[in-house]
Amino acid sequence: MSATRNRNRNQNKRRRSGSGRSKPSAEQQLFTTTQQREAAEVFDLQMWCWGCDIKRKEGNLLAEFGLTRRKPLNKSGKPDPKISSGYHGFHHDLEVALWGWGVLASHQSTGTLFIRRDGFQPRLIAPIRHDSVSVLADVLDTSIDDLNIAHRLSLQLLEFFTAYETWALLQTGEEHRSLCESERNKKWSIAACDLATFWQDFRNSLANGGAS
Template structure:
């Protein structure tokens, strides 16, 4: 059964908020930053106005960029930005101050469901890697201190895969 888009986006919003929490736990991990272990490059904002950016190059000239405020998935020129607290996809192009909150709110909505589905699939892959590499106990500790402590550790990746599937149904 195909769900209504607003319902899917609300679920995406809750999942992304939790995921940003998990990435934050991965960054602060006392034994070492998991994002760096995974292959991300860290880039601090030299002016101190924005949070640190983590960038991971993917195949076919795609990239993932993470901040405390959200998630970017796309090419080096443009892609979809998802705010941590609102799963409202925005089309962003990399210009000097595209991260400005006012400019992000003005950015057009971006309903490229294929790209959104791929972004959710990528998050599922990352979560499977984290679970396999660092175990249930580590992820459970992260979840217990986060926004949805009831989430099952084994279900994180599956939930992202399900969201990817639901978004792909809108293509």
Template structure:
């Protein structure tokens, strides 16, 4: 099973790169910011130089943070940061304020398969919600203007759920 980990992480990189593009589409949606509609709070970089941070508190106490360059998933103390271009989990300490994703990607590597699996499952749930709200056509349009799709519109949520399942096998 350990031999399959590099392949799983490569699949995670492709999915996350695509997903960051999709979140950008969701933010720029002409009918309104879909991340805000989902419950995310928007926080601009206080220096106005870097990407906006979106933060969502989940019912179980987990926290999700999104930037154009990655994803944080954890709790009030620490969590995993995943860079958009390299699905190499990094251990980061949570702060209440805006965090610089460029610094987060320099944090020490951290393989917490339980958190990674939960993060992927959450992304799958978000994509399932998006599909219910806006349908396949919306995601197809988003994918048509972005990077080469890692997953077709109909299978995005399932792709994330499968990645979560594959990572959970290491727990």
């Protein structure tokens, strides 16, 4: 009798799960495994360079680019002293927020793209205020699986990466980026002064088909 119950239970599980394979998420369909691995490494370098840009003795490059420093709010709408400040701004009609642990990007009411620092895995989440960091934990479990939106927001965010790095090189030359690179004991696959070129090429690849 117990064997029959177990067999029926397993059959019901298979019916609920279909073939037993979960549908690939939007970010898994956007990039090939190789593309994601390469982008993850370069994104870590990009995040490191933004930190160097903030501490630059000649002046904060993020602020000079037009981003404003913001203290994140808690769920009560008050500044949260437990969370470090981030930088917020717009690139054309894309709203962007940068923190030491990730990036948020959104376009009006379309949705919000979140990329955690440890791995280049864009995730679509419900729209949130960019200074309401404390609600991220609540919405990360409600990913929106829409490949078209993820694709569009990813392209726009890559445009921001490219525009910022192109501008930064014009402002400081290659010396500052080389200094950023040398301040961390890590070997990257590209030079920091080549970030703009990498992001432009990566965007072009994604625009021309990505993982397809």
